[in-house]
Amino acid sequence: MKVALFVPCFIDAFYPGVGIATLELLERLGLDVDYPEEQTCCGQPMANSGAQKEAAGAEAVFVSNFAGYDYVVGPSASCINHVRSHLTAIEQTASVRHVRAAAYDLTEFLHDVLDVREFPWAEFPHRVGLHNSCSALRHLRQATASEIDEPPFSKPRALLEGVKGIEFVAPSRPDECCGFGGTFSVTEEAVSVRMGQDRVRDHLAAGAEYIVSGDMSCLMHQQGCADRMKLNARFIHIAQILNGARA
Amino acid sequence: MSKRVDHAKAAGNFLAKPDHVSFHDRRLWDLRLKRDAQARGLPEWETLRDLASGIKEHTLSHLAQYVEQFVDAAEGNGVVVHFAADAREHNEIVFSLLSERGMTTLVKSKSMLTDECAMRAHLEPRGIVVMETDLGERIQQLDNQDPSHMVVPAVHKLRSDVAELFGRTIGTDPANSDIHYLAESQRMDTRPHFLRDKTAGMTGCNFAVAETGTVVVCTNEGNADLSANIPPLHIASIGIEKLIPRLSDLGVFIRMLSRSGLGSPITQYTSHFRSPRPGTEMHFILVDNGRSERLAMEDFWPSLKCIRCGACMNTCPVYRRSGGLSYGSTYSGPIGAIINPTFDLQRFSALPFASTLNGSCTSVCPVRINIHEQIYKWREVISARHETPFVKAEVLKMAGRLLASPTLYRATIASLGGALKRLPNFLLYNPLNIWGRQRDLPDAPVQTFRDWYRENRKQPR
Numbered sequence: 059m060k061v062a063l064f065v066p067c068f069i070d071a072f073y074p075g076v077g078i079a080t081l082e083l084l085e086r087l088g089l090d091v092d093y094p095e096e097q098t099c100c101g102q103p104m105a106n107s108g109a110q111k112e113a114a115g116a117e118a119v120f121v122s123n124f125a126g127y128d129y130v131v132g133p134s135a136s137c138i139n140h141v142r143s144h145l146t147a148i149e150q151t152a153s154v155r156h157v158r159a160a161a162y163d164l165t166e167f168l169h170d171v172l173d174v175r176e177f178p179w180a181e182f183p184h185r186v187g188l189h190n191s192c193s194a195l196r197h198l199r200q201a202t203a204s205e206i207d208e209p210p211f212s213k214p215r216a217l218l219e220g221v222k223g224i225e226f227v228a229p230s231r232p233d234e235c236c237g238f239g240g241t242f243s244v245t246e247e248a249v250s251v252r253m254g255q256d257r258v259r260d261h262l263a264a265g266a267e268y269i270v271s272g273d274m275s276c277l278m279h280q281q282g283c284a285d286r287m288k289l290n291a292r293f294i295h296i297a298q299i300l301n302g303a304r305a
Numbered sequence: 306m307s308k309r310v311d312h313a314k315a316a317g318n319f320l321a322k323p324d325h326v327s328f329h330d331r332r333l334w335d336l337r338l339k340r341d342a343q344a345r346g347l348p349e350w351e352t353l354r355d356l357a358s359g360i361k362e363h364t365l366s367h368l369a370q371y372v373e374q375f376v377d378a379a380e381g382n383g384v385v386v387h388f389a390a391d392a393r394e395h396n397e398i399v400f401s402l403l404s405e406r407g408m409t410t411l412v413k414s415k416s417m418l419t420d421e422c423a424m425r426a427h428l429e430p431r432g433i434v435v436m437e438t439d440l441g442e443r444i445q446q447l448d449n450q451d452p453s454h455m456v457v458p459a460v461h462k463l464r465s466d467v468a469e470l471f472g473r474t475i476g477t478d479p480a481n482s483d484i485h486y487l488a489e490s491q492r493m494d495t496r497p498h499f500l501r502d503k504t505a506g507m508t509g510c511n512f513a514v515a516e517t518g519t520v521v522v523c524t525n526e527g528n529a530d531l532s533a534n535i536p537p538l539h540i541a542s543i544g545i546e547k548l549i550p551r552l553s554d555l556g557v558f559i560r561m562l563s564r565s566g567l568g569s570p571i572t573q574y575t576s577h578f579r580s581p582r583p584g585t586e587m588h589f590i591l592v593d594n595g596r597s598e599r600l601a602m603e604d605f606w607p608s609l610k611c612i613r614c615g616a617c618m619n620t621c622p623v624y625r626r627s628g629g630l631s632y633g634s635t636y637s638g639p640i641g642a643i644i645n646p647t648f649d650l651q652r653f654s655a656l657p658f659a660s661t662l663n664g665s666c667t668s669v670c671p672v673r674i675n676i677h678e679q680i681y682k683w684r685e686v687i688s689a690r691h692e693t694p695f696v697k698a699e700v701l702k703m704a705g706r707l708l709a710s711p712t713l714y715r716a717t718i719a720s721l722g723g724a725l726k727r728l729p730n731f732l733l734y735n736p737l738n739i740w741g742r743q744r745d746l747p748d749a750p751v752q753t754f755r756d757w758y759r760e761n762r763k764q765p766r
Contacts, residue, residue, distance in 0.1 A: 066709065070754045071718045072747045077754035079605035093758050099708040108684030108693065109701040115709020144681070165332070205337070205620060205668045206343045229333070240662030244739040245660060245697065248317035251743040252326065253628050253661075271638075275501045282744030 062092050062124050064132035064161070066274075067099040072273050080133040080164055086171060086179065088303070091131075094123040100201050102140035105147060106240045114147040121145075125153040125223040129171065132159045133297045135194035136240075136273050138163040143197060164202055164297055165272045167180040169213040175220045179302045183223035186299075187216060188264030189257070189280070190236050191273035214272055214296055221299055234260070238279035254283035258291050272296045287291075307652035310634070312659040315625030319461070328607040329461055337619045339568020340669065341690075347560070356557045357379045361610035364515075364548050365600060371515040371548045372591065378518030379589055385418055388733070389592045392422035395542065398590050402540060403433055408505045411540075412498050414529035415439035415520065416509025417590060417613055418542045420635040438495045438528040440488055447474040453629025453637060456566045456615035461628040464718040491659055495528075499535045506532035508578070510543040511612070512558055513589075519579045520589065523562055528710055530722035537585045541578060545596050546609040558612060559733035561671040567613035599647045602683045607641050609671040617666035623659055632656060638667035643679040646687075652742060654692040659682035668720050 061084065065077040100120050104113035115287055120141070124130045141161040148154060168174050194200040194214070201212035217246045218224055237243070237253025244250075259281050260271050267292060271277050277293040284291040294303065313379045320326055364371055376386045389395035390474075395418075403411060413419065425435045425446070437446040441458035445451065448470055452458030453708045459467065464482040474481025477490045498504060508529045512521040521543045522529045533539045543639055548557060563572045581587035600606050618638030629637035634645045634653065642660060646655035657680045666676040687693060694703070707713050740746065 065754045067714070068438055072750060074750050074752060074754035076756060081758075093755075093762070095755060095758075096711040098711055098714040101708070101710070104701050104705050106684070107658075107697070108686070108688030108702055109698075110688065116706055119709055119711060153358050162434050174306065182641055184361030186506075192661065192665075196664035196668060203665065205341055205344075205665055205667055207341075209724050235661050235663040235665070236583045237622065237661060239663075241697075242658065246313045246316065246623070247661075247739045247742060248320045249311065249623055250661075252320055253622055254744070256330075256626075259518075278747055279744065282740070282746065285745040286743055 059089075059128045059246055060092070060126070061129045061131060062090050062094055062127040064097065064124065064130050064137070065093070065101075066132060066137045068135045069133065069274055071265065073098045073295070076133055076274055076295040076297055077302065079295065079297040080131070083164075083280055083297055083301040084131065087174060088166075092127070092239050097123040100137045100140050101147060102137055102146060103240060104136070105140065110147040117148045118144050121148070121154050121157045124157045124160070128160060130157060130166065131162070131164055133164040133295060134273055134275070135163040135165065135191050135198050135200065136275055139193040139197040163194065163200070163272060164218060165194065165214050166198060168217055168300070169200075170188070175216065175221045177217075177300050177302075180300055181222040181302070181304060182220060182299045184267045184305070185225045185227050185265050186218070186270045187227050187229055187264060188212075188218070188266045189236065189263035189271040189273075189276055190233055190262070190270060190278045191212060191270050194272050201233075217300060218270070220294065227261070227266045229260040229264045229266070231260055236276045238276050240275075243279055250279070251283055254279050255287060258284045258287075258289060262289060262291055263265070266291070268292045268294050270294050270296055270299060307649050308507035310632065310653055310655055311628065312633070315631035316659070319628040319631055320626065325461065325463060325628075326626055326739065328463055329628060332460060333619045336566070336568055337364065337669070340565055340616055341497050343564035343568050347564075348361070351414075353557055353561055353658045354671055354673050357561060357612075357671055359612060360549060360554050360557060361653060361672050362607075364550055365546065365606065367550065368545065371550060371744045372545060374515040375513055375518055376591070377515065379617045379623050380518075382518050383385070383579060384587045384589055385519045387588060387590045389392075389590050389594070391594045392592075394764050395422045395590055395592050395594065396424050396651060397412055397438055397564045399540060399542075400428055400431055400618055400732040402434070402534070402538065402588055402705070403428070404431075405547075406505070406538060408433070408503050408538065410436060410497070410498060410501060410538065412436045412502040412504055412506055412532050413507035414509065415458065416507070416523060416542055417444045418509055418544050418634055420452060422542075422592070422594065432766070435677045436495055438499075438512070438532060439526060440491055441526070443491055443495060444470065447471070450630060451635055454615055454618055455613045464743065470679065483685075496531070499531050504536050505538040506536035506541060507542065508533050510541050510547050511562065512549050512555055513543050513547045514550075514552050514555060515548055517579065519577050521555060522576045522578065523559070523574065524576070525573045530574060533576070533578055539578065539581065539587045540590065541588070542592060545593075546611075548624055558671075562612055562614050564670065566619070595648055602647065605643065605647060606680065607648070607674050608640065611640055611644070612672060612676050614671055616669040616671065621660075622663065622665075622666045623661060627659065632659070639676045639680065640674070644677060645685060646683050650687065650690065651692055653688045653713050657687060677685045698751070715755075726758055729742045
């Protein structure tokens with residue numbers, strides 16, 4: 059299988075370690091992964107604000123970078139959800155439809171496609187609070203949302219349970235939105251910050267040493283809130299834990 | 306030109322009162338949890354949602370037929386039926402009914418429709434005393450505010466606020482914020498009005514049954530029954546989307562309405578109004594006020610399925626922290642974000658952005674309205690019609706150009722110091738460092754992922 063790595067723009071710029079962990083993890087699992095170097099962004103920052111016309115260029119660049127692959131894997135449920143559900147600013151050619159169907163968030167690629175549950179190289183002897191982004195939870199359906207009455211499941215949790223020493227804490231609101239929301243984080247700054255503060259406090263009150271998520275954007279926002287409040291909270295992407303980060 | 310509702314600013318004002326925000330958030334989250342427990346108590350819950358959605362879709366797609374059937378049945382029951390194309394017509398019909406009979410007071414139960422029509426503002430200058438008898442709605446009336454929630458209209462207030470308000474308006478002890486004392490005082494204040502002369506009664510309508518011509522009203526205080534059953538004239542205001550075909554369909558909705566909104570199995574009162582008592586009059590006003598137009602909107606008609614339960618508001622993390630008044634309309638929260646733009650796109654163009662698109666509203670909606678998808682769709686409409694604020698629109702254009710070009714993108718983040726200053730500007734619409742007011746920025750990494758990749762994967766390993 060031909061697998062391409064998609065590193066979302068803000069991970070490229072601010073969190074290269076998450077991109078590296080993703081690449082190394084996929085390589086550990088025996089895949090030969092390409093990183094198309096002309097990639098920029100999936101188009102979500104514009105499209106999420108309704109700006110379809112402005113999203114079209116980025117979406118076209120995205121498709122031209124990834125059209126030649128069987129799988130496009132990125133460590134961000136939010137970006138992947140944009141590609142899968144909302145990459146509609148450009149004409150829906152065969153390549154566009156192919157790329158949209160081939161796009162996988164890292165968590166679901168590991169869980170559903172590679173069907174891997176063991177990460178023998180990984181050990182994370184810490185209490186963690188799992189933050190599922192709303193994209194992961196309700197749009198990509200990686201876990202049961204608390205308001206839906208159905209047999210509980212959680213793909214990220216199932217993966218993390220393959221890590222030695224990890225311990226999960228239970229925040230009082232298991233899947234409350236952290237308030238990042240893309241441009242929402244600045245256009246609705248006051249509400250966004252309050253949501254972030256509440257989310258971090260809930261995890262800390264439950265005893266979390268780390269907040270772990272498949273979405274770095276949620277964590278960037280929560281960390282920004284936590285650092286400003288001088289709270290002792292640490293944040294880590296699921297790819298880093300699964301790749302063997304110890305702290 | 307209508308003035309744009311500034312949700313973010315109003316929410317900021319609400320957030321500046323931490324006690325209010327904490328209480329509001331906890332109170333509504335508690336309703337969400339009670340709703341979850343009730344839903345889990347019914348193994349057929351998801352099936353009920355399918356049925357409710359299906360019944361509403363069917364009714365809305367045969368609306369003319371069911372309106373006709375309802376009107377025939379109601380007239381056969383001795384009810385006089387009126388049609389109001391818009392809010393003004395509705396208010397004029399109500400005023401005519403009252404003035405022709407020499408009525409000077411209108412006692413009423415809660416109705417979002419009469420708030421939507423701004424009926425009080427029409428009647429009061431014309432000499433009609435309008436008395437809201439639902440506790441929460443009365444509180445809001447006395448404070449000259451819109452309801453902040455469809456089911457619990459004064460939920461944004463602490464009981465000390467109510468004590469102060471009642472002390473100022475109905476003469477209670479402003480230092481006594483005991484809930485029972487306040488509720489009893491409000492009852493003692495409103496109830497005598499039911500018995501006075503020249504007083505008419507009004508209710509809203511939760512469900513209008515086409516088969517029988519019945520109006521069904523669900524309340525917890527019994528005030529709708531007093532409004533309908535004591536005065537010699539009962540007026541019921543009915544949005545045309547309230548129709549359901551048969552009495553046997555009603556149970557599907559009754560089982561979900563209060564479970565979804567308040568987390569209680571059923572409202573204390575579920576009253577069926579079918580025909581006037583001997584010697585009295587019953588009038589139904591069927592109101593369109595933009596509903597037919599909405600029904601023709603390909604992406605937005607499903608909002609007409611709404612039964613006004615409030616579940617989407619209770620679950621909404623943004624609503625819980627911004628308060629209903631910040632939406633600047635009768636309808637707030639997620640449902641308000643998709644209904645209000647159908648009335649006035651410019652005025653309400655900020656509301657679809659008062660959302661993180663988390664989607665929990667859609668998950669709890671008992672009639673399966675795709676609320677968060679409609680919010681997303683409204684953003685496209687607002688952008689396409691150039692209703693995006695100028696600075697944001699310019700930033701989005703810049704971001705679009707930057708991210709459409711691998712060369713420009715690379716040049717922008719080439720210097721990481723520069724990237725920290727500049728990339729958030731593009732990606733986060735951050736010309737005034739709004740991000741940094743209450744949040745820190747991420748630490749600057751030593752290199753971008755691509756630079757690392759070139760160093761570590763381009764050479765043979």
